[in-house]
Amino acid sequence: MLNEKQPSGTKSTVDADLENIPVEQVLAQLGVQVERGLSSSEAQQRLAQYGPNALVEKEESLASKILGHFMGPIAYMIEAAALVSALIGHWDDFAIIGFLLLFNVGLEMWQDRKATNALAELKKGLALEATAMRDGKWQTVTATTLVPGDIVKIRLGMIVPADVRMVSGDYASIDQAALTGESLPVTKKVGDEAYSGSVVKQGEMTCVVIGTGSNTFFGRTAKLVAGAGAVSHAQMAMFQIGNFLIIIAVVLALIMVAVRVYHDIVVANDWGINDALSILQFVLVLLVASIPVAMPTVFSMTMALGALSLSKEQAIVSKLSAIEEMAGVNILCSDKTGTLTKNQLSLAEPILIAGHDAQECILTAALASNIEDRDAIDTAVISALKNQDILNNWNKLKFVPFDPVTKRTAAKVTDPAGKSFIVTKGAPQAIVDLAKPSAEVAQKVTDTVAALAAKGSRALGVARSEDDGVTWSLLGILPMFDPPRDDSKLTIENAREKGVQVKMITGDDTAIAIETARQLGMGTNIIAAADAFPKDMDPNNVPTEILDLIERADGFARVFPEHKYAIVKALQSRGHLVAMTGDGVNDAPALKQADCGTAVSGATDAARGAAALILTAPGLSVINSAIDEARRIFGRITSYTIYRVALTMDIMFLVVLSTIFLGFTPLTPIMIVAMSLLDDVPIMAIAYDNTSVSEKPIRWKMPRLLSVSAVLGLFSIVESFGLLLIGMEVLSDPMEQAYFGLTTQAQLQSLVFLQLVAGGHLLLFVTRTERWFFQRPFPAAPLFLAILFTQILAVLMCSFGWLVEPISWTLIGWIWAYNLVWMLLLGLVRRMTERFVDFRTVRHIKSLDMLNRPI
Structure with a gap:
């Protein structure tokens, strides 16, 4: 235990494996006598050497936390956009961009505050005081x-x-259980080890400390929590999309x-400082328009x-990005006890040996129990009685609690007639x-116990003596098991239909895990992690053969916290998105590392703090x-992303191409700013949109997404540039000028x-669904009304000349007709592009399969 790295400035003098060597050698290695303990001076010296028995956490200042929310590629782009707006004096634009930035940061800070710090909650599980032998x-x-x-x-109770x-x-x-996942208390005797943070349910013992602080089993779990965590795929997607748009811009x-x-210099030979400032101003405004300032806000609001x-489904989200991650999850690692099962030991029908009645056998076992101890086995036995009031008819003269040496409990009782006898229950x-x-x-x-063990059931023997313990009658065997929850099998089937594989993870024995898996219709390839994984295995660098084992397995038994963490990391390294459920301190590292860590109902504070999703x-x-x-949600974010990339390309290419080839600036700076507001601010209503549910896990496929966006953007450029050419043609014909009112x-x-606002x-509407835009699901009312409002506003601006030159209602009608025709064409383009991209992907996969197929 103490051969691990010590705190800075200290050095360990003990290199033995204190967990496994005989306890006499442990005392010798540590230089202590049980009768005297350590002296106060020796304790102080060792405290300086090994450090305090506490979890050391580096505190982050409030200023650092706030500053962190203003850092990152997207944040930098938004801040640059605000700075540019201020430099060129566009204060309205500066105010809107600043509001979007502060709103997004505020939302993230609120979520961070709502999420409980996992390490702080782990600390609460440590004992506050201890009874120690000092100075004799x-x-x-x-x-x-x-x-x-x-x-x-x-x-007891400590x-x-x-x-x-x-x-x-x-x-x-x-x-x-909170540390190792074992569903029942474990009996410890001289020489055994007990872990920091576990709770004493019965008995009293004297112990020697072999590990403190971060060098305990509990501390290693906390270190795993501190180092765990996966990068949000939504964040990575935003960076890639932002970089793509910025590079193009x-x-x-x-x-x-x-x-x-x-x-200006070569052709016109007319160049001045005003020309330079004019070009710089327009370029800066164009760059501002190209930066997706609303993207983080749209993502955050949608999630x-x-x-x-x-929350209405009794699930609390403590990390927004987890919602988006859940869309792509294809493996769910589920804790067994209390999640897939009820965590309530139940008795099956007793197997009678000398007994004649099942309830008589259960009554005998109940008399050998003590309900006040709240022991799980005693509670299960008493609960199996059809009439528990019958226990009031018996008088308990003496009760002997479970003894790890005899491996049984016993009681001396008298029946209603006054006859006394002894009852006992325990290991068969x-x-x-x-x-x-x-x-x-x-x-x-022996055969009965073996058969029950093969089915994952524990066995309890019951006997009675009517001659004060001289002879005993073995009444029968009580099978005990933790039954699956009523909804677990259906939940697993539904998850499988959604393309999600469920793997069981438990600290219980392999046989119990296999039987539970069989009852739930899961695979029964259950791996005993304690045997399969090397004890000194680095969970961050799992060997290839172990990776293969983890990927093939249907579940894992006899796991420790580092096993759970390693399983999640291993699956992630193979390209899987992993959701993990758990309820104990032992689950915290894996919950934090998982793409979507889920704390189930009744979870410890440490598990809740590490999780991104909390089930109530x-x-x-x-x-x-x-x-x-x-x-x-993923569908909404994807539709917004395709729309934003395509529209940004449309605006940028239209401005540049018309300036280069036509010598005409199609938009004024104020138009670009107004268009950004009309396009982005109401579009946040996409968070309310109706979206179909994918039958399979979905992820960010950036090549596909950017390909579809680029093709739609290309055709949108043709649409806008085409209308611009038509407008120029109208300007050259007096008759058409008079008809359209374009002079x-x-x-x-x-x-x-x-055209750009309406189009x-x-x-x-084209990007929000992979089906035709006139098919279900139809746009949600908030989205439709938001778009309708902005379109009416844009039409009124053009009709009455608000910030732009007024145009006729006839021209407005023709612009709308033109856009509606192109809407049909763009819908066809999207469907054809996606089919082409998907077909090439499928064909590519088939080609690889054919090449890799053995001859």
């Missing part, structure tokens, strides 16, 4: 001052204050500047509304040894709702402005 006498000390070599005492080895005492029953801006400068929807072999039945009966018990209702059924909602270049700019929103 027992003292109550602060748990943080414990050091390796301290002699401590643990008893939290184990550090990793310890038992040195004296009868036994202790310790609940370490910069290249086009450079081309336009070069052409304008060449024309925030999804979080609100999930212990009961056989006590009752000494015939060889045939003993073999029957029992079971996993809400997971399917979360997957559906995530895929709807000046300023009105031509208004024509282009209205842009009609383009959104």
Whole structure:
């Protein structure tokens, strides 16, 4: 335990494996006597050497947290856009961009504050005080001052204050489910180890501390939590999309500047400072228009509304990006105890040996139980009685709690008639040894226990003595199991239909895991992680053969926290998006590392703090709702992204091409700013849109998305440039000028402005669904009304001359007719492009399969 790296400035003097060597050698290595303990001076010296028995966390200042939200590629682009707007004096534009930036940062900070810090919650699980032998006498000390070599005492109700080895005492029953996932308390005797943070349920023992702080089992879990975490795919997508648009904008801006400068200097031989400032101003405004300032806000609002929807399904989102990640999840690693099962031991029909009635056998076991101890086995036995009130008719004279040596409980009772006898229950072999039945009966018990173990059930032997323990009658065997939840099988089937594979992860034995998996209709290729994974395996660098094993497995039994973390990391390294469910401290590292960590109902604070999704209702059924909602959200974000990239390309190419080839500036700076507002601000209503649910996991496929966006953008450029050429043709014909009311270049700019605003929103109807835009699902009312309002505003601007030159209603009508025709064409273009891209992808995969197929 102490051969791990010590805190800076300290050095360990103990290199032995204190977890496994005999306890006498542990005491010798640590230089301590059980009767005396450490002296105060020695404890202080070791405290300086090994550090406090606490989890050390680097605190981040509030200023650093706030500053962090203003950093990153997209944030830098938005800030640059605001700065450019201020430099050229466009304060309205500066105000809008600044508002979008602050709104997005505020939303992220609110989410961060709502999410509980996982390490802080882990600290709450540590014992606050401990009983230690110092200077030859027992003292109550602060748990943080414990050091390796301290002699401590643990008893009923206490939290184990550090990793310890038992040195004296009868036994202790310790609940370490939150650490290891075992569903029942574990009985510890002299020589056994107990972990920091586990809870003593029965007994009292004296122990020696072998590990403190971050060198405990608990501390290693906390270090895994601190180092865990996956980068959001939505963030990476935003960076790639932003970079794509910026590169295009910069290249086009450079081309336009070069052409304008060449024309003014070489061709016109007329160049001045005002010309330079004019070019710079227009280029900066064009760059501002190209930056997707609203993209982070649209993403955040879409996911925030999804979080609100999930809250109605009794699922609380503590990390917004997890919603988007859930859409692409193709593997769900689920904890067994309490998630797939009820975490309530139940009795099956007793297997009678000498008994004649099942309820009589259960009654005998119940009399050998003590309900006040709240022991899981005792509770299950008593609950199996059809009439629990019958226990009131019996008088319990003496009760002997579970003894790890005899492996049974016992009680002396008197029946309603006053006759006394002794009852006992415990490990079947212990009961056989006590009752000494015939060889045939003993073999029957052995076979029965083996058969039950193969089905994942525990066995409990029951016996009774009517002559004060001289002879015993073995009444029968009680099968005990943790039954699956009623909705678990259906949930797993539904997840499988959605393309999500469910892998079970449990700290229980392999046989129990296999039987549970069989009952739930899951695969039964269950791997015993404690045997299959090397003890010293680095969870961040899993060997290839172990990776293959993890990927093929249907589930894992006998797992520890580092196993769960390693399983998630391994699956992620193979390209899988992984959701992980859990409820204990032992699950926290894996929950934080997973793409969508999910804390189930009744989870510990540490698990909730590490998770991105917190379920408040029992079971996993809400997971399917979360997957559906995530895929709807992903569809909304994808449709917005395609729309934004295509429209940005349309604006930038139209401005540059018309400036270079026609010598005409189609938009004024104020038009570009107004268009950005009319396009982006109302488009946030896409967060409310109706979207179909994908049948399979969906991810960010940037080549496909950018290909579709680029093709739609190309045809949109043709649409806009074509109308511009038609407008120029009208300007050259007096008769057409009179009919359309188009007489000046300023009105031509208004024509282009209205076409881009109207065509842009009609383009959104094309991008919002992979089907034809006139098929279901239809646009949601908020989105439709937001677009309708902006279109009416744009028409009124062009009709009454608000910020633009006024144009006739006849021309407005023709612009709309032109856009509607192109809307049909763009719908066809999208469908054909996606079919081509998808066909090439499928054909490529088939070609690779054919090449790799053995001859």
